[in-house]
Structure formats: C-alpha cells, structure tokens
Amino acid sequence: MNQRDIAKLAGVSSATVSRVINKDKKVSPKTAKKVLQVIKENGYVQNAMARNLRMANTKTIGYLVPDIKNPFFIAMLSGFQEMCFKQGYDIIFENTADDPEKEKKALDTLLRYRVAGLLAVFVDSDNEYIDVFGNMGIPVVMIDRKSKAVQKNDYLMIDNIGGVGQIVDYLVSLGHTDIAMIYGPQELTPGEERLEGFHRAMKKNGIPIKEEYLMPGLFTEEGGYHAVQKLLQLKNRPTAMIGGNNLTTMGAYKALVDYKINIPDEVSLAGFDDFPFAAHLQPPVTVIKRPNTNMGRVAAELLLERISKGEEGKDIQPRSIVMPTQLCIRKSCTQMKSLKTK
Amino acid sequence: MNQRDIAKLAGVSSATVSRVINKDKKVSPKTAKKVLQVIKENGYVQNAMARNLRMANTKTIGYLVPDIKNPFFIAMLSGFQEMCFKQGYDIIFENTADDPEKEKKALDTLLRYRVAGLLAVFVDSDNEYIDVFGNMGIPVVMIDRKSKAVQKNDYLMIDNIGGVGQIVDYLVSLGHTDIAMIYGPQELTPGEERLEGFHRAMKKNGIPIKEEYLMPGLFTEEGGYHAVQKLLQLKNRPTAMIGGNNLTTMGAYKALVDYKINIPDEVSLAGFDDFPFAAHLQPPVTVIKRPNTNMGRVAAELLLERISKGEEGKDIQPRSIVMPTQLCIRKSCTQMKSLKTK
C-alpha cells in the first residue's frame, strides 16, 4: 500500500496524496477529506525511507554511549530525548560497551542512516569516523571525554577541577588535612581532571598531599572497595576520603560499612557524582552533584541549533561548554574531633 | 558521493560497486580491490535509506517504554540491545513518559520507519496502532502489561503472583502474621497481580488479611513513604511490610529510617524488585529479584525469531512467557520475637 494505491482508490493523482499527507494548503478541503478517508480505511502508513531518500535528510539523531547501565548516561538520555522529541527528532540508540570495535560499527550504522546529528561519549575519541561526520556535514556534540576532535566539534563537560575543589575546600573547612583521594583512570578526561583538581585544591589550601592517600579506584565499585581496604591498613589513616565517581563512592561506602568504620565519626566520606540512594543511606552521603538531565538538554540545544541552521551552522565556531557542579552537603562529613575539643 | 560516483572513478559500473559492497562473490578480486580503494579514498558511505527502500526491509527494531528512568527498563534495554546488536539490528528508542499521545506519535514514527519488530511496554495497551503492526507484518513483543492485544502477540511477564507468594511464605516461616502489603495501581497488570498474589498466599497460609494492612503505594517512592506513615499510626502495627515494587520499597525504607523504626527488630521489610543499593543498606533489604537483563534477552529472542522467519513466522501462535522470580534473603526480616522467646 503506497501513495499510488491510495491515489487510485481516491480517484486523484499520487501528487495530491502527497500534498494531503504533507498538509499542503493548495488542496481543496473536499479532496483532502476524501484522501484522508481512503488512507484511514486502508491503513496506509507513509514510508519514511522513501521520503528521507527523496528529501535527502532525516529526522533522526544518534545517541552513542559506552555504558547504558551508568545512571549518568540514562539521566542525560532522558533530557536529551525530551528535547529532541519536541522538535520531532527520533533517536537511534547505540551502546558501545566500552568496546572500540562496537563503536566503529555503531558509528558506521549511524552514518549509513544519515542521522541529522550525533551525541557521543566516545571510547576511542581519536576514532577515524569522527571526522567523517564532519565531512558529511553531520554535527557532533561530544560529552565528557576530550580528544583532538574537540577542536572541530561542540564539547560539553562538567567542571571536574572546580568540583573536586568544592569538596576539598569543604573538608578543609571542617579541619581535615589527612584527605585521601580515590581517583579514576588517568586516560579518561574525568579521571585525569579530578585528580588534577585534587592536587590544585590541596595546594591552594596549603596542605601537602601524602602519596599513600592517593589511591586508584578505577571508577568502579570494586575499585572503590579495595581502595578503602588499603587505606584502612595504613598506619596513619586519613580522616577523610573522596570517591572519584559515583561507583567508587558506593564501593567505598560499602567497605567502610563492612569494616565497621563509623561514618563520619571515624572517617568522613564525600564523593563526586550523586547516586540514587546517597540521600537515604545512614548517614546520607555528601556529594558533588552534576546537572545530569540538564546536560542532555543543553547537548540537544547545541545539536538542534546546528542542525536547523544547516550549511550556515558550519560558521559557528566549535563550542566548549563547562557546566558547574554543586556541593550537596549531607551527613557523611564531620568536624575534626581535635578541633571540636579545642 | 554515491555508488555511481564511485563507479565512474573506479572505471566500473554502479552494479559492480554494489556487488563489492555487498560482498558478492562474482566479482574479480582485482576489481573489488580497486573499488574498495576508491571508496576509502573518497569516504563513501552507503545510504541506508535507499538500500532499505529497494530491499523493502530494515535492520531496525523499535524499543518503546513508558519511563526511561526506571532501572528495570534500563536493565532490560541492556540485554535487548546486546542481542539485537549481535544480529545486526539497531534500535530506535522511544520514551512515552506515560503519555498516550506521545505513545501514538512514537508508534507512528516506528511504523513509518518500517521497523522490523517492536518491543513495547504500552501505556495505552488498547491502542489502535498495535493492530496496525500486525497488519503490516511487523512482530510485536509486549512486556509486563496485559491487554486484548496479548491474544495476537507474544507477551512476556514475570510471575507476579508466585513472587509475592515467595515473600509471604518466607515471612510466615519467620512467624509473621500481621503482614502489610503496600500495593500498586490496580489498572496496571503488575499492580493487580501482586495484590492478587498477596491475597492468595495469605489464604494458602491460612492467615486472615487485616484490611488496614492493605495500603496503596502507587508504585512510587512517595507513595511508599506515605503508606508507611499511615501504617505506623495504626493502633496495632504490622510486624512485617511488603513493598509492591522497587520504588515503593525504597520509599518505605526511607520512612522507617526517618521515623527511627528499627529494621528488622521493630518491623521486617521486604520488597518486590531489587534496586541498586538494596544490598548495601543497613540492614540490607530482602527482595524478590526478577531477571531484568535476561528478560530483554528473551524478548529479543522471541522477536528475532519471528523476524527471521518472515511470513512463516505468522504461523507461530502468540506466546505468553512467564519468567520466574527469586527470593533474595538479606537482613531486613527477622524471626518474630514472640517465637524466639518460646
């Protein structure tokens, strides 16, 4: 069942059917009514492939992330999808599972489908495909992970350095100096920047960093757990610990619970990134919040703007936007006892 | 840049280019090599719209859910996506946000894109569009929410009744008889069945249900919280509470914490559906686990089977699959004190 079939049944030409479907004003109400009726009676549904082919564009946008299970990517998807839907764009979803091979395949698919734009958190951010999008005039917004491609595309990230600074300043204000940082992989931008932020903030506060308080946490729950185990074996334990990301903090919390270390009386705990149950734990965990859902919205805005401007959009310089973080104080950090008793 | 352009540059016909791209054996290695090279040099990317139009099929599958933020739909997506990817299918993602209007629009899009199949958790499960998929030969797998359409399509759900039975039996085995059920909306299949399951299990155990222990929880966190507030005001408080779904249980837990009710010494708490931090709370919460990710895989199998069989697939009768649940005992339920002291 196609437009020609409908045309025959309605006694008009296929061009008229097309006009009716696309709400072209230049069709008499009577003809339109007739056509619409025939369409309904026969359950005709427009063929998007033929339309897109003819129009040489699509109303689809690619969403590519490395891990669908990470709460952050979900929250972002939610904001992103909401904005895209409003503008009539649908989303082709790709999960790379942190595998560069899958990423390549996914990008190829997106390219073949001629998506109108792409939101991506790349695994292999120096991927050869990224430039292909540019060459084909498809705008890309990159999230979180920096690379050479940032010079050519819009880039959205959060203020990792400032965020860690907020935690450190807070802990220092409570009198802590023995602060441990459970950091993430240094080849990932967030891992690198948050550790850098720790160094800077400690320096700013004039506090020397103890090497043994710098503990890798791999940005995983297990990593955070093991990091705490090691930290607890130290002769001089830190009085405060910072989780490098949500999973790390969750693992750290669990370890402290398992080893029956009282939070915050024996050790203060704070984390980068909020997580679903953080506010309901005992004690509720103090964290740096980032605007997850909103980040998806902003990304959509950047992308949709470029898409709607078409060729002109290329004149817009690549934008790098750094979104602010927010310290959310709950009850997992406390004043140093030594200070209290002074 | 299309196949014709490549053909010219390589000094062959567009038919040959097509054959090379589709790995047709009947092309001399020499020609193939030449063509491949020209393709690479010019950054040619196949046009999926043209291909799909010509082939009259697509390698895309629709995934439609009412709430992207629900951990369950994410976990399911993860398993579903994994299976589909293996078979070369990509996913067009639709979020209806529990809005029938958005659902209609989303289904229309999916139809226009001629998806090869659809996985859907419908809001309006008596939607007129569902039949259109059937009429167009597009297989549909429905999840969780029953409707008339179940008679025509594959349907996947979990054993809600049996699951609640497992909790009740467990609580009864601990000596509880004053058990409260915080149930969900009765117009949703899971809400209805879990309450039904509660009735049946209590009857089976020969325990009369106290009306005031049946509390609506709306399947939301707030609902669970309020339900517990009301339960605590009762003259004769229940000794055990069951959360109707993950959100309800989370809210219930939070309320008990806020009101300083000791779990499990003052009240035992168990829930339907696991949730991310359940195992790390103090105490860890006993729940009914459902095979979330696996459910996505099974759904994919049902769908991919029908897709691959094409017309023949229609001969397969609609299947209703009920997946088993599993009781995961943690530490939020305890033996009744009266029994202990006996």
Added chain:
DNA sequence: GTGAAAGCGCTAACAC
C-alpha cells in the same frame, strides 16, 4: 565477471 536498465515510494518542479 560485468554492464544496462528497471523500479522501490516519495516529493517537487512544471504544466495546465
């Protein structure tokens, strides 16, 4: 092993 040509379903320029 390769090429010519038709046609998938649609839209839009042009003619009336």
Added chain:
DNA sequence: GTGTTAGCGCTTTCAC
C-alpha cells in the same frame, strides 16, 4: 487546485 514526470541511491534481473 490538480496531474505528469523526473529522480533521490540503491539492488537485481537479464543480457552478454
């Protein structure tokens, strides 16, 4: 206000 027609980029039959 409506019809005729070309062509978007691809695959595939049929020749050779």
